[in-house]
Amino acid sequence: MKKSSLKRMAAFLCAVACAGSFLLAGCSSSGGASSGGADSGESSSAPAASVDLTSGPEVDLTFWHSMGGTNAKALQTMIDEFNAKNKGHIKVTAQFQGNYDDAINKFKSAMVSKSGPDIFQSYELGTRYLIDSGFTDPMQNYIDRDKWDVKQIDANIAAYYTVNDKLYSMPFNSSTPLLYYNKDAFKAAGLDPEKPPKTLEEIISLAPKLTKKDASGNATQSAIGMWSYGWFLDESLNKMKKPSFDNGNGRTGAPTKVAFDSNGGGAAYLKAYHRLVESGAMPKYAIDADNARSAFVNGKVTMYVESTAVLASLLKAINGKFELGTAYFPGVDDKVSTGGVSIGGASLWMMK
Incomplete structure (x- = not known):
């Protein structure tokens, strides 16, 4: 040029x-x-x-x-x-x-x-x-x-x-990434809407209070929708202060292999994510991005993990149906997740 x-x-x-x-x-x-x-x-x-x-x-x-x-x-x-x-x-x-x-x-x-x-x-x-x-x-x-x-x-x-x-x-x-949550649902469940959960383990423990079922036992409201995406794994590793790759996460040299398979970070995140689903805290359909978002907007899940960028569009989609709350991206648990998230975007x- x-x-x-x-x-x-x-x-x-x-x-x-x-x-x-x-x-x-x-x-x-x-x-x-x-x-x-x-x-x-x-x-x-x-x-x-x-x-x-x-x-x-x-x-x-x-x-x-x-x-x-x-x-x-x-x-x-x-x-x-x-x-x-x-x-x-x-x-x-x-x-x-x-x-x-x-x-x-x-x-x-x-x-x-x-x-x-x-x-x-x-x-x-x-x-x-x-x-x-x-x-x-x-x-x-x-x-x-x-x-x-x-x-x-x-x-x-x-x-x-x-x-x-x-x-x-x-x-x-x-x-x-942020944790978005339905403050009205928290109030209805007897939870403090100004004290959202900080970890996935805490979300699992709160799930029974945030779950509603119909006469047939099917959940009409679940705790969280958190779609399956590598960004959330990466940010969870950041919160655990564990790299995703070798060579300083690619900064001291070109990465040659992943590190999360041997440093314990990957296993900790996947086990917690699996527990979200198996415990019923997160319905299986909510591991899909569009389904998770739709479920949150329509009150089928009370929490949703996404980028800070969707705030305006979420408010528009919710359109006053409930009060929207925001909180820090949840770590795995308070023992290993002692760090913060890194920058996303473009x-x-x-x-x-």
Whole structure:
């Protein structure tokens, strides 16, 4: 790609990422991997990189993303505003590629055939692949050249996408998993709605109070819906302060094998998850993402684990049917889960 195009791409990423850190919140999906689902907040007009955007012909940039729902509308608003300010010089066209898993699979195929995007939004799980792929251009090159102030990015978030002191992608929509719960159901069960459970074991112990059955003994209300997804395993390992892979979780060197199969973390999580189902705390249908969400919104389960990004869409779907509560992502138990979660969400990558 021509240097002028790269300069303008970098300017777009800096401008949109700064605004996005305020306007968009996180990742979510409607089935499968995360794809920015909902939450929106205040917008911010941040300065772009100090490059001349007015010289030369207009540059057209294709931007592949995975934002859905409210976040998709917010993203398009940001792009429209950027295009209007840079009319005749830069034009960014957003193209939705499905959830994060779908998008990165399309990306891999498209880049081989040289038909991929100029800018790509990818979840944190794609970081190592994108660094090693040879397709991407590190943001650090343009940050250093244009003396862009990285202090505008939260240091912890920037660190997540930094390897060997080099920021490879521009943090955009960051998130963590949350426990969402039905405060009205807690009150009805005689539980304190301001004291949600902190661990899976505690959820299992509370389940009998939160379970309702019909005359035939079938559960009409269960404790929790927590769909089966690798992100929750990864975050559970983080809370146990146990790595998922060797070589410092891939930071001191390329990972060569998983670590959770031998450090006790994987077994602890899977045993607790199995107990959720076998105890009746979680109905089997709720291990599916869409079913778990639907069950929570319709009062069939009283708790639901998802990204911070779905907050706005959940409130809209619930539409006042009950009071929504939020709490920290539950650990396995209070003995082993003494840490915190890591950053989720996605960042923006420049192609060479």
